[in-house]
Amino acid sequence: MMQAEDSINEMLEMQSVLNEMTNGADWRNGKTALGKVIDWRRCIVMETAELIDSYPWKHWKAVDAQTDIENVRVELVDIWHFLLSLALENFEPENASALLNKALTMSNESQTISSELSAIEQVRIHETMMRTALESVQVSESYLSALTITFFNSCKVAELDFDQLYQIYVAKNVLNKFRQDHGYKEGTYIKEWNGKEDNVVMFEIIAQMPSFSGDDLYISLKEQYIQLGHS
Known part of the structure; x- marks a missing residue:
């Protein structure tokens, strides 16, 4: 770190x-x-x-x-x-x-x-x-x-230490950027992904990552979003 x-x-x-x-x-x-x-x-x-x-x-x-x-x-x-x-x-x-x-x-x-x-x-x-x-x-x-x-x-x-704060901040920042890139401001972004909020999906992706990477998180979010039929 x-x-x-x-x-x-x-x-x-x-x-x-x-x-x-x-x-x-x-x-x-x-x-x-x-x-x-x-x-x-x-x-x-x-x-x-x-x-x-x-x-x-x-x-x-x-x-x-x-x-x-x-x-x-x-x-x-x-x-x-x-x-x-x-x-x-x-x-x-x-x-x-x-x-x-x-x-x-x-x-x-x-x-x-x-x-x-x-x-x-x-x-x-x-x-x-x-x-x-x-x-x-x-x-x-x-x-x-x-x-x-x-x-x-x-x-x-x-019990949120600085390293955890940093990781979650970066993850949330990636998610916020993903939302903006996919129509959040215009109202076209879909926040519910198969019954789960996108931030829940985000944490599930992070839990499966061998090591945290903001770029890899964005790619994984995009892959799952496309699988839901969105672009």
Whole structure:
């Protein structure tokens, strides 16, 4: 596995390409090509809310339910997409990389957060990230660092280490690119593949791979999509 700093650089580059593809060349100015306002911090808040719904926090419903920890991890990777985007919107790539890498180091050196916390205690850790994202302050270096540390604290709770974050991020990025290449924005893309969502199929493909490769994943997705009768 490459060094964390190299991985962060690669993910920033991939995120920049994806954002340009989906939002237009000037997405860093805070608007899509269609003039729609982009708010990465609101995206983080809403994804964190979805993450929290993977926990059995409701006292009036499904009281014996278990935490869907796999979905928690997927939601964290979605949040990472938005955090990378926030960093790129406000800082040059080199500075963004340095800030994210420093936050990762600081998180790794801080007191360990136990995954043995109760469901509600884990939810409170995630809510710290949500509260930080909701702060109406300028995205300074210190703010981005603080938000990123709360993110990595949430990863600790979900037992999602950096190598796993990297692999799932790359996989999701490949899937997002595949969707865009096959009509997602136009509404012609088919997300259900023989009764399974495409992201489920993606993880099944990864489980069968002797070693992970983004290029091989894209090829396999295309082969299966064609077998379903789509092009």
